[in-house]
Amino acid sequence: MGRRATTRRIGIADVALKAGVSHATVSRVMNGNFTVDATIAARVRAAATELNYQPNPVGRSLALGKTDTIGIVVPDLSNPTFQAILRGLSMAAAQDGYRVLIADSSEVSSEEAILAGEARRRCDGLVLCAPRMGDAELEELAPSLHPMVLINRTTMDTRAPSLMVDYGQGIQELAEHLVGLGHTRLAFLAGPERSASNGLRLAGLEKFKAAHPGIDLQMLDGGSSFEAGHGSADAVLASGATGVLAFNDLVAMGLLSGLHERGIRVPEDISVTGFDDIPFARYTTPTLTTAAVPITELGQQAWHRMRDLIRNVPSDAVAEGPTVFQPRLEVRSSTGTVSKS
Amino acid sequence: MGRRATTRRIGIADVALKAGVSHATVSRVMNGNFTVDATIAARVRAAATELNYQPNPVGRSLALGKTDTIGIVVPDLSNPTFQAILRGLSMAAAQDGYRVLIADSSEVSSEEAILAGEARRRCDGLVLCAPRMGDAELEELAPSLHPMVLINRTTMDTRAPSLMVDYGQGIQELAEHLVGLGHTRLAFLAGPERSASNGLRLAGLEKFKAAHPGIDLQMLDGGSSFEAGHGSADAVLASGATGVLAFNDLVAMGLLSGLHERGIRVPEDISVTGFDDIPFARYTTPTLTTAAVPITELGQQAWHRMRDLIRNVPSDAVAEGPTVFQPRLEVRSSTGTVSKS
DNA sequence: ACGCTCTGAGAAAACGCTTTCTCACAATTC
DNA sequence: GAATTGTGAGAAAGCGTTTTCTCAGAGCGT
Known part of the structure; x- marks a missing residue:
C-alpha cells in the first residue's frame, strides 16, 4: 500500500x-x-x-482499462523529420483528448524492442518509428504491440497499418529533374546502411539506372546528418559528378556548406538536391531543390489510423495495405543546367 | 467468429x-x-x-503512487528552442527510467492552465514552459502543480526551481558587438509583445542605451517566426539601421532571406544577429552571429532539478534562487564592420 | 389494498498491483 | 520439553476510480 x-x-x-x-x-x-x-x-x-x-487519472485508467495516452518510439529526437511527425501526431491526438508519451531510442536499436514494449504497456497504442530494427524482430514484436501504427515499415500482422513515404519515387523524380537539366554524371550520397528508407531510395535509383543507361550514377557513403554532408564535400568533388542527390535535406545543407567553403558555386558548378523539405530547406542559400514529404500530415494520419484501431473500426472500413505518401518535387535554386567545362 | x-x-x-x-x-x-x-x-x-x-504499469502506479513519468508543457512544438528543451529533458529523464509526456498548448495561453493541471495529475511532476501565462495565474496555479520546474519564469512558491536564460545580458553583448564593429544605428526586431523573454531583452537593451547614449536604437515590431523576420525586411531597410538585432535565430534567418531577395548584402550592407544558436544557425548564408544558449543542457538541468524534487532532496542541498544560463556570444559572418555610405 | 414495474442510490465487486498483517512451522534457547 | 524467536508465505487491505448488483420506496393498474 x-x-x-x-x-x-x-x-x-x-x-x-x-x-x-x-x-x-x-x-x-x-x-x-x-x-x-x-x-x-x-x-x-x-x-x-x-x-x-x-x-485521479491513474485510478480512472485502471478502472476503464485505458489511459488516453499513446506512445511514440523515435530513433532520434534531434532529427527534424521525427520532430515533425511528433508534432503532427501530438496535435492531432490532442484534438481527441489524447496525449503523447515519448520514447527516444537514441539510435540504440537494441533497446528499441524493450522500449517499445514498455511504452506500449503504459499507453493505449504505439506509433513505431524504428528504421533500423530488423525485420524478424519487428515481426516477432508486432502482435504484442497491437494496437500499433508503423512509420516507413510494414509487417505481416495485418492489424498494424503502415504509413509509408515513397522514397523510391521521390528520388527518381529528383534524378529525372537533374537529367532534364542536362546532367549526365550524378552521385548519390547514401544514408545509413541499415536504414529502411535508404533501401527504398536505392531501389528507386536502380529503376532510374535501368531507364537511363547513359547516365553515370555513383554511390557515395554519407550519413543522415549535417556533419555527414559537410564531410562529404571532398568525396563529391572527387567523384566528378555535376548533380548530387543527398540522402536528405540535412545532408544536402551540410554539403552546401562544405562546397561553399571550398568556393564551389551551387548551382553553377554543381547541382544539389535534398529530401524531405524540412522547414529550413526554403531558407538555405541557395534555396534547396528537394522532394517535399508531407511529414506533419503523416503524423496526423498516424493518429487517425491509431484512433480507428483504438475505436475498433472494422478493418474493411479502412484503406487496406500501407498508406503511401508521394513526395512532391520542389524545384528551388540549388539545381540548374549543367555548366560546360 | x-x-x-x-x-x-x-x-x-x-x-x-x-x-x-x-x-x-x-x-x-x-x-x-x-x-x-x-x-x-x-x-x-x-x-x-x-x-x-x-x-501492468497502471496497476503498479496506483499502488505505488507514482507513474515514472513527467510532463512538459510547451507553447509550440515547432519552435526549435522547445524541441531542444524537450530533447534534453527526455534524454536525461530516460537515464533515470522516466518518460516524458507532452502537452502542447499550441500558443493558446488560455488552455495552458487546464493543460498543465491535466498533465500534472497524470505524472509525477511537471516542467512548465509558459512564456505568455500571466503572472497572477502562474502564482495561483503553482502550488497545485508541485513538483514543478519552471523555464524562463519565476514564482513566489519557493519550492519550484526556475531555469532562466539571461536574455538581457545576451542581447547586450550582441549590441556591444555591433557597436564594436562601428555601427551607430541599430534596430531591434522585437518578439511577441507578451513574451517574458522579450521583456528581458528589452530590459537589457534599456541598460545598453543608458551605457551608450550616442547610439541610435530603434524598436521594430517583429514576431518569433521565420515569416515574421522575412516580412520585416522592408521595415528594417526603412529604418536606416546598419545593424539589426533579431528576436531570435528564426527571425534572423527570415530577415536574411528577405534581405537576400532584395539584393541587400549581409554583412556588407547590413549586419544581422540572431539569438539562441539553433542548430541551423551555423549553416545559413552567411553563417549567423548569435548568442548561444545551451538549451539542450537546460533541458537536462530541468530533469535534474525535477529529480531532486521527486526524491525530496532537502532544498538547502540545492542551489537556491533561479539557475541562470549565460548566453555566449557566437561571432560568425552575418556581422561585419559598418560600410561607409 | 395488493402486487407490479420503475426509478434512483448505496453496497460491493472489479481493475492489477504492492505491502502490511497474520500465522503456521521450524529452529533456537533455558 | 516447553517457551521463545525467526522465517517465509498466504490472506487481506489498500491505491482511486467505474460499474454491476441489490434493494428500498414511489407510482401505477386492478
Missing part, C-alpha cells in the same frame, strides 16, 4: 462525504450518468467545484 | 497460478524482495518468463 508523504490529494470520497452521498453517486455525476436526481447532482457538483475535485 | 476480440493480457494471477504460489509472492519476487525462498523464487521467475509476464 503506497503511502504518500505529501498532503493527500482530495479524492472522490471527500466529495461524497461533503455532498452526503456515496462515492458511486459522485462518480455517476462526474461522468454525466443521468440516472441521478437533479437536486442531488447539483449538490455533488457544488461540492466538487468547492473542493476543486479532479478525478 | 474468428478470433476473440478480447485476448486478456496475462497478469500476476496467471503467474501465481502457474507457479503454485500466491500473487503476493509473485509480487515479492518481481520486486526483488529477498524474503522468498530461493527455490520458490526460481519457480516464480520461470513461470514469469515462460508466460512472458510484464507487470
